[in-house]
Amino acid sequence: MSETTELLRFATAGSVDDGKSTLIGRLLYDTKSLFEDQLSAVEEVSRARGDDYTDLALLTDGLRAEREQGITIDVAYRYFATPRRKFIIADTPGHIQYTRNMVTGASTADLALILVDARKGLVEQSRRHAFLCSLLRVPHLVLCVNKMDLVDYSQEVFDRIAAEFTAFATKLDIPDLTIIPVSALAGDNVVSRSPKMPWYEGASLLHHLETVHIASDRNLVDARFPVQYVIRPHSNSNHDYRGYAGQVASGVMKPGDEVMVLPSGFTTTIAAIETADGPVAEAYPPMSVTVRLTDELDVSRGDLICRPNNQPQVAQDVEAMICWMDEKRPLQPGRKYAIAHTTRAARTIVKQLHYRLDINTLHRDEAADGLRLNEIGRVRLRTTLPLLCDEYRRNRTTGGFIVIDEDTNRTVGAGIIVEAA
Template sequence: MEFKNSELLRFTTAGSVDDGKSTLIGRLLYDSKSIYQDQYDAIKTASEKRGEENVNLALLTDGLKSEREQGITIDVAYRYFSTPKRKFIIADTPGHIQYTRNMVTGASTANVALVIVDARHGVVEQTKRHAIIASLLQIPHLVVCINKMDLVDYSQEVYNKVHDDFEAFAAKLDIKDVSFIPISALDGDNVVNRSTNMDWYEGSTLIYYLENVHISSDHNFIDVRFPVQTVIRPYNDDFHDYRGYAGRVAGGVLKKGDDIMLLPSGFTSKISKIQGPDGEQEEAFPPQSVTVLIEDDIDIGRGDMIVRPNNSATVTQDIDLMICWFSSDKQLQLRGKYSILHTSQEVRCIVKDIKYRLDINSLHRDMENKEIKMNEIARISIRTTKPLFVDPYRKNRITGSVIIIDEATNNTVAAGMIV
């Protein structure tokens, strides 16, 4: 029962090619005893076939054969593992610049980002780009894993240089919590087991950090946001007048007896009951999925939102977004019409203005070239066909994010963060 209730941590990994990202994930899975013996035997055989001396733990994550042959990871691969303390989901994303959109997808729900740096090369352009994306996506915790310490003789000077270089760069970004861990993914130093080769390092191992980093306050528990997904009407005699509003809490704490306001109508009422998977409960908070019942009979449907009377979301049709463009065959069209998904609402919108394109390596705002192609990040403003109930992304990652869909093909063409 204890395990069922253990906390779930989502983390994403980012690094340039060949800095040992797949090896690190393989090492985490292997040393935390999260792989089966037959999986280990299979990669041992594969390593021997390739003429490698040691078991190549990177093969655990590079699942697709074509990727293995090139030695690179292409798509976002999700891995699940657990320790007695926590459950984990790893979003393993590729590091190349042409896969920025994959990294944005993998990082969008993460609590922690692992940025992997090759100790021999230090902070490179890719490292900076990954830090910028982590800051854009407001990932609360960042861990810089300085890998391949075995190849620089476990030197404290090398570690200090990477540490100082990264800290100087990160000072320009909006990153709240940065930690540094010197590791060797190949030999397992400071991944799960403490390193005997780096007794100068007094911080925690990577697994200890992941098990103990405080993530419960990553959600916004102040501003109540409850987007209604569906209305539950059983239509039978036992529940003759039952009308419940089901959804997932996106912010704040809902309690029985609380005063609430409904958007877009502005009507107010009180919460009479909250029902969760295990029956009635006194309160609900992110990321719980519950059904809320209210005292008054008010017309509420999918897409409406429950908030506090004195703390509403912004109700608007004009929205400024930072977007990452996903589409490979079409670029963003000024005055183009798109569908937009926000919480449980789907509306249409028109692109009013493309303000600038962001150079993801230098943070330079390009006001001249406004052609937005795949993997590019831009600031735009849109007008929607009906009001949305929004917060800035930095305040709430759920009510502050949208996805943009091409109506002709039904493809997701961009992900956006409300400014």
């Protein structure tokens, strides 16, 4: 059953003390995804602290303590499953200085969960997280109005926050928005509907997570297969075998399909598609497969297999939005970096910084001379090798890249391609 159930990746975001840890703990507890010793330890610590309830936030507090000790697991991942779906939770920090962590956690998410405190309503952090989710093209957004028990489950409070957030969301590109009133501490509307809020007619949070339609979010039109590794066995029996291993970025590929290899431009057909379990009739994202071609072409790591009449852009000049992640050296026009895009590596120079974006007000500072830690801006890059890319809004895999400092070999930026020239 676990092989056929669908996987949903979702990221949680919110201000400090909005109840993210408690909500994740409640989901794990109510779906019976905890081991007995985990639960016993949490109950014991809760009693020792004098709490008259089991503090489920303690289930992720250990991870927060790891971060305080300087261990570099900035985004905490948790896993659980129900009979309908498997889930991976990326618990991202709420502080403004952890914008880069939010970008990391949300970049692969199918859904983002933003928490607000019903007593405080929308705050600056809520708007910033919504903007980042919009920038990263997260297909589904859920606003959880938490701590409804502290405002007497008031419909008026919920409606006011929902109306304010919906008005803000209209300025952003958010294709699917759902707003749910919850109490993570009491478990209201988290796993099952709460009788304390009869005015709310929607689904519980878990029911929404189990049923939200994500299959159509994947790009199944543009066939993109970045080649990661060339497989050439050295045994005598298979000396003619040549396969190209990688992960399908988008589209559907089948044996017999006519394909083109970029950047060479040669065309051939797919002879077979194989996995660790044997040949398959088709490959689609995010499957990791080995593709064998009919003709012997010169194909190496960093090349891309696509369809002759549906090719990505081949560009050395790209316009991109970049989130800067380096604490010591800011991004500055004229600086040179290494760039990693799908399986392709190149060097790049920052030709121009168009503007720095204030992600709280959406104001563009065109006089900015650089990007510092956690700042986001639009730049023009020139690369030494052509990138085989799509716009990020069309393809999150072939539209995203990371920037690397060649002196330290550290990842210093994450970028999304707005357009390629």
